Amino acid sequence: MLGKTYDSQVCSIARTLELVGERWSLLIVRDALFAGSTRFTDFQRNLGIATNILRNRLDGFVEHGIMQRHRYSEQPELFEYVLTDKGRALAPALIALTAWGDEWAAPDGPPLQYRHTVCGSELTPQTVCARCGTVHDPAEIRAVPGPGMPTDRADILLRMQREHGLT
Structure with missing residues (x-):
């Protein structure tokens, strides 16, 4: 989706940025994941994003299997955009980005917290060693x-x- 590609990079971060690294992309996914947005008008109203940019991002998500497009009205023809498993799998990355932003870019404290619906506890990103279970320092x-x-x-x-x- 990026105008400039990362062809020379052999890196999953670069490949991910090709799919979700453009401005607005992660905010669209955030709203789909955590606010239940599915309709074009919901995304546009909640984000204040230009309609042509939103259309391009949603089309790219559909093309890359991050969202599926479902028609919910024929006259006028309207669609909803529903995250696939691939799209929902971005949740831990968004939670990690939120935690970083809460620490380094939120002077008045976290503007949003993610909670586990089963027990109500706050979610935190974790870097865990597969063998010993701990990583104390990056x-x-x-x-x-x-x-x-x-x-x-x-x-x-x-x-x-x-x-x-x-x-």
Whole structure:
């Protein structure tokens, strides 16, 4: 969806930005996830987004399987946009971005909190080690080449990490 692509990046963050990294995109997903918005008019009214931009974002979400379009009226022809499993899977990322914003960009405190509907407790993002369950400091985290990383790119990553004392 971005005008500039990240073709040279072998990175899932860059690939994700291609799908949801444009201005307004994550706010549309936020409203669909947490406010129940499904209709074009709901998104437009709640966000104050220009209709041409909203149309482009929703069309892109449908094209990439993040939302499905369902007709709810024939005269006039109107659609709702419903998140797919792929779209709903963005919830943890939005909660993590919210937590970062609450700490670093909300001088008066969190403007919005996410709560678990079953017990009412506040949700928090967690970085959890699959083996020991704890990560106390982001400095304990290292990026390592995965199965989708071409060998030449893996070598560059490892060399950079050695040069910066990260291995």
